[in-house]
Amino acid sequence: xxxxxxxxxxxxxxxxxxxxxxxxxxxxxxxxxxxxxxxxxxxxxxxxxxxxxxxxxxxxxxxxxxxxxxxxxxxxxxxxxxxxxxxxxxxxxxxxxxxxxxxxxxxxxxxxxxxxxxxxxxxxxxxxxxxxxxxxxxxxxxxxxxxxxxxxxxxxxxxx
Amino acid sequence: xxxxxxxxxxxxxxxxxxxxxxxxxxxxxxxxxxxxxxxxxxxxxxxxxxxxxxxxxxxxxxxxxxxxxxxxxxxxxxxxxxxxxxxxxxxxxxxxxxxxxxxxxxxxxxxxxxxxxxxxxxxxxxxxxxxxxxxxxxxxxxxxxxxxxxxxxxxxxxxx
DNA sequence: TTATAGTTGACTAAAGTAGTAGGGAATTAG
DNA sequence: CTAATTCCCTACTACTTTAGTCAACTATAA
Ligand code: FES
Ligand code: FES
Numbered sequence: 001x002x003x004x005x006x007x008x009x010x011x012x013x014x015x016x017x018x019x020x021x022x023x024x025x026x027x028x029x030x031x032x033x034x035x036x037x038x039x040x041x042x043x044x045x046x047x048x049x050x051x052x053x054x055x056x057x058x059x060x061x062x063x064x065x066x067x068x069x070x071x072x073x074x075x076x077x078x079x080x081x082x083x084x085x086x087x088x089x090x091x092x093x094x095x096x097x098x099x100x101x102x103x104x105x106x107x108x109x110x111x112x113x114x115x116x117x118x119x120x121x122x123x124x125x126x127x128x129x130x131x132x133x134x135x136x137x138x139x140x141x142x143x144x145x146x147x148x149x150x151x152x153x154x155x156x157x158x159x160x
Numbered sequence: 161x162x163x164x165x166x167x168x169x170x171x172x173x174x175x176x177x178x179x180x181x182x183x184x185x186x187x188x189x190x191x192x193x194x195x196x197x198x199x200x201x202x203x204x205x206x207x208x209x210x211x212x213x214x215x216x217x218x219x220x221x222x223x224x225x226x227x228x229x230x231x232x233x234x235x236x237x238x239x240x241x242x243x244x245x246x247x248x249x250x251x252x253x254x255x256x257x258x259x260x261x262x263x264x265x266x267x268x269x270x271x272x273x274x275x276x277x278x279x280x281x282x283x284x285x286x287x288x289x290x291x292x293x294x295x296x297x298x299x300x301x302x303x304x305x306x307x308x309x310x311x312x313x314x315x316x317x318x319x320x
Numbered sequence: 321t322t323a324t325a326g327t328t329g330a331c332t333a334a335a336g337t338a339g340t341a342g343g344g345a346a347t348t349a350g
Numbered sequence: 351c352t353a354a355t356t357c358c359c360t361a362c363t364a365c366t367t368t369a370g371t372c373a374a375c376t377a378t379a380a
Contacts, residue, residue, distance in 0.1 A: 001163040002161070002162045003161040003249050004336090004338090005337075006336095006337070008270065012265050027355085028356080036260050038339060040339070040340060043357075043359090047358070050357095057356090059345080059355090059356055060346060060356060062347090063357070064357085099195065099196055100196050105172050105179075105295060112280075113277070117273070120273060121273070166369075169369095188326080198369075203327075204369095207328080217326060218325085219325060219326050220324065221380065222325085223325050223326065223379085224325075322380090324377100325378090326375100327377100328374085330373090331370105331371080333370090334368085336366085338366100339362105340362080341360100341361085342359100343359085344357100344358075346356085346357080348352105349353095
């Protein structure tokens with residue numbers, strides 16, 4: 001089992017999508033700016049998210065990505081699964097044969113742990129995250145920062 | 161966060177120790193045979209387990225490792241921590257600064273997840289595992305296999 | 321004194337992570 | 351129409367970690 005920047009980026013980007021969607025598509029460039037994630041890397045992640053049917057894409061100017069379902073119907077577990085293979089904690093992948101073809105001493109422990117994690121991450125939807133106070137606060141800060149950056153760019157362009 | 165063979169081996173080996181300890185030390189060679197884990201790799205893992213004070217060692221013939229505490233007082237979380245750095249799911253390591261020095265959108269989510277996993281793995285002691293039926297069954301099978309192997313070796317030695 | 325068993329450090333192949341680079345192909349604003 | 355925008359795809363790379371191997375050394379019990 002692993003949970004690395006890859007899965008975290010994916011969840012963060014999907015949450016950004018849920019927060020900023022006003023039924024128009026959001027470009028990866030926007031997400032990249034707001035969440036400080038490399039654009040090329042986002043493209044790789046969204047390729048997988050699209051393959052799993054979590055987002056749909058619109059090409060061309062004004063295009064980008066949209067959630068392909070309601071934010072209530074997308075849970076964190078799905079997102080991590082989509083980019084990250086799995087959140088399975090066993091060595092055998094559930095087949096119970098990692099100790100010379102036989103079940104190992106700790107198999108059931110890792111199964112229980114996997115269940116535990118999966119239940120937890122399945123119980124959290126994007127909508128649930130959007131509703132959280134701490135998430136809203138961070139999102140507002142990011143919007144303020146983005147506005148300021150745009151103002152600075154404008155002044156810079158005007159002054160030059 | 162990661163949970164790989166490393167942490168799983170460590171827990172399996174510690175559980176083997178708890179199962180087979182009759183207040184005499186168990187050699188890594190025994191554990192290696194029973195659990196099918198490379199001896200040299202076990203040495204590395206037990207070096208860390210000893211540094212964390214989870215086991216104590218006895219050198220020389222008849223030596224080996226013993227649990228340095230009661231099996232009730234050693235939980236799975238500790239063992240994984242000892243060999244695996246941490247089971248922290250955040251990117252920032254808890255300091256809340258992974259998005260350009262600021263807290264990121266999903267920080268609290270990963271904190272909650274970390275708590276969840278840590279609570280679960282802390283609630284399980286080696287003694288708790290030893291008491292489980294599925295663990296006892298696997299252990300008994302391993303003991304039968306080891307006995308048979310010893311018999312075969314004996315016959316092989318006698319016949320040659 | 322010798323075989324046993326822990327202790328330590330250096331080394332390695334393979335895999336995965338977190339990207340970068342660069343070319344396409346669709347679409348639409350101008 | 352055309353040029354800019356945006357997604358799409360493949361290949362490449364530096365780096366880290368994993369899961370080991372190997373070899374030399376130290377303590378100790380029989
Ligand atoms: S983890 Fe499933 S058999 Fe070992
Ligand atoms: S994970 Fe803690 S700030 Fe991003």
